[in-house]
Amino acid sequence: MTLETLVQQLMNGISLGSLYALIAIGYTMVYGILRLINFAHGDVFMVGAYTAFYLVSFFLLPWWAVVPLTLLAAALLGMFIDRVAYRPLRQEPRISALITAVGVSFFLETLGIVVLGARPKGFTEYIPGLFARVYDLAGIKIPGVAVWVPLLSLACLGLLLYIIYNTKVGMAMRAVATDIETVRLMGVNVDRIISYTFALGSALAAAGGIMWAFKFWQIQPLMGIYPGWKAFTAAVVGGIGNITGAMLGGFIIGLAEIMAVAFFPDFSGYRDAFVFAILIAFLLVKPTGILGESLKEKV
């Protein structure tokens, strides 16, 4: 392998990993609070990509308007899913919400096929110039997506960490993750905090969905399934419930996937299997992940 392809593959892995990181945050935040794996999260990512697609192709809006509108729409969708599907089951056994999450996921996927059509939609002509151009780094050609996707993802993740660690709502989110009942005793409307958590996670997934479309040039209603599962893997690898862990896990999974393909091109058909092998290995050897603490059962 030449230096050029190595650098290109590294950049490719980092940009893919940063997208996994964006999605993984939503899994890990919801899990941290509700001990629920929100299977519908990958489909919110898909809805985000489609929302951006229609805003830019049908409503002909400029990107500076498309992005905030898309994030807002995804945030509202996340809050809506929580409100109608999960909140009514809050007092029920956890498995009920888990099964419901699978149901919501199938619902969004099939609804997508019916309403949006199963055929992929081309994104190529709408990609902003910054992402479409090719940078020349000391003779090594780097596509714009490989530069801007990680940078913008890191900016999103930085903003998220700021919200979690420096705002009142973020403080409540951290508290809710350890002891919901006591947060109620603080006069906090916990349902609202959970709602905000879904909103944040969903907005990040939508940001990932938009950039995914920039990177892979097309979108389709089932596009959320594999990225969703891999981001879930990233969340587990990083230590589910841990936000920094989810970011770390995203980069690890993205890089591992790309490097596996780069070094063993003959096995490139097994790239998904490779990622899930990592998931299984972690679940067997270190189910709490890299940064996760052993789960204390909540009182």
Place this chain on the structure above:
Amino acid sequence: MLSVKELHVYYEAFTLSGISLEVPQGKIVTLIGANGAGKSTTLRAIVGLVRPRSGSIKLGGQEVAGRPTHWLIQQGITMVPEGRRIFPNLTVQENLEIGAYYRTDRAGIERDLAWVYSLFPRLQERRRQKGGTLSGGEQQMLAIGRALMSRPRLLALDEPSLGLAPLLVKEVFRVLREINDQGTTILLVEQNARAALQLADYGYVMETGQIVLEGTGRDLLGNERVRRAYLGE
């Protein structure tokens, strides 16, 4: 201030059958009884963590039974839960700030923060530490301070002396007296009957989900039945 009438609750293994009690403004009222008598369940029903089957809970004349916990806290009741339930991953300062979560009067919050730090100077020294790193006694101080940050009219405490060394128990009761002197009404659930009755203006004795005795703290301390069952004499 708080008036509970004919409260019936069925919650897990606990049943309350017709609890009635009064907590007058500015007083300290205690609820004593053996483990499993239903003291905690009574408190949990008052702050809305457990839904009563029937009965009335009035706060300052307003019926509040069945209201959600966060709303009740905003009306000025608060509870220090059993086992302190500090947020271990939040700093000491954040633990106090989250106690004032629903308040928007910044200046008032700052004032109360200073007040809590003056009540518990140890907390100020450790304000940047994670709550989980504190000792049991410090965590109890933090739990009380956190509750005070909501500026409650009525402070309910569930077994604040549990698991604390005798010296710390004394300290906790001294602080409760001081908080009461500054105008906060207190409803105290305790197994440490002697300390609680010495502190309280009025006391209730609970057995198997019912109130079996009531009287002023002094009366109950002198009561033959209380002396035998709860004071170990």
